[in-house]
Amino acid sequence: MSVAKALTIAGSDSGGGAGIQADLKTFQELGAYGMSVITAITAQNTTGVHGVYPVQKQGIKDQLDAIGKDLPPQALKTGMLGSAEVIETIAEKIAHYQWPHVVVDPVMVAKGGAKLLQADAVQAIMDHLLPVATVVTPNIPEAEVLANMSITSLEDRKRAAEQIASYGVEVVIIKGGHDDSATAIDLIYTNGQFEQLEGKRYSTNNTHGTGCTFSAAITAQLAKGSSITEAVKVAKQFIELAIKEDLHIGSGHGPTNHWAYRKAYV
Ligand SMILES: Nc1ncnc2c1ncn2[C@@H]1O[C@H](COP(=O)(O)OP(=O)(O)OP(=O)(O)O)[C@@H](O)[C@H]1O
Numbered sequence: 001m002s003v004a005k006a007l008t009i010a011g012s013d014s015g016g017g018a019g020i021q022a023d024l025k026t027f028q029e030l031g032a033y034g035m036s037v038i039t040a041i042t043a044q045n046t047t048g049v050h051g052v053y054p055v056q057k058q059g060i061k062d063q064l065d066a067i068g069k070d071l072p073p074q075a076l077k078t079g080m081l082g083s084a085e086v087i088e089t090i091a092e093k094i095a096h097y098q099w100p101h102v103v104v105d106p107v108m109v110a111k112g113g114a115k116l117l118q119a120d121a122v123q124a125i126m127d128h129l130l131p132v133a134t135v136v137t138p139n140i141p142e143a144e145v146l147a148n149m150s151i152t153s154l155e156d157r158k159r160a161a162e163q164i165a166s167y168g169v170e171v172v173i174i175k176g177g178h179d180d181s182a183t184a185i186d187l188i189y190t191n192g193q194f195e196q197l198e199g200k201r202y203s204t205n206n207t208h209g210t211g212c213t214f215s216a217a218i219t220a221q222l223a224k225g226s227s228i229t230e231a232v233k234v235a236k237q238f239i240e241l242a243i244k245e246d247l248h249i250g251s252g253h254g255p256t257n258h259w260a261y262r263k264a265y266v
């Protein structure tokens, strides 16, 4: 039996709703064997980020080599990366090991406003990571930073997607969680074509880690051999159910429900 192996390169969220924890839960729920390279430890719960402790560069390199030499993933995702130096290291290792299907979630700020990426690291994402990436999944504020423009309409989102694609990534998905429209619409741009994935928008405070979970679901499906189109559709269903059947834990921005999809479909 061939086992689908998925890797996440991201920060740890002690509260379990975002970061490495959300990614590994999602991989497991979708039937991919999950592996991790931890870039930083955050002391975090539903009320916010209370501390950030970056892992030193050698520690990140060693984790990447441990995986590269023994457990090559069929797909990987990146999340919180922190600094330009870390981004360059990761991009080099991805190229060195020729890892396929790279999903970049360009995490910049946590829902409560804490910065998870240094300002000068944005350029490193554009220069080093996007050229080796297959899919990038910015939310609207992240797309504004990457494309260096403000986004107030679907037309703006389309222009931003074209700009981001010009950095060398195959598929750009600008997510609609931060939009104020009645439905949650994610815009997908591939090879000059636009597609919209529309889902119900739920009124809830429990959306901590939605972006991590969505990109992890895409990664798990790619690791299992799905096409990008199919992987994104499953990811949208996965996150929609995880938000719809939220868990109501913690006193702030609560996590999503990572086992809701399994209950519905598996
Ligand atoms: N209230 C909601 N109801 C339904 N779907 C939502 C809602 N909020 C976000 N989504 C969906 O969740 C996915 C993630 O989008 P979002 O824009 O929230 O990511 P994000 O801001 O990167 O998340 P985070 O930074 O918390 O990890 C998208 O598919 C989006 O459409």
Ligand SMILES: Cc1ncc(CO)c(N)n1
Pocket: 010, 011, 012, 013, 018, 019, 020, 042, 044, 079, 080, 107, 109, 110, 111, 116, 208, 209, 210, 211, 212
């Ligand atoms: C560790 C980590 N990664 C990503 C996010 C964004 O949701 C977060 N809040 N924490």
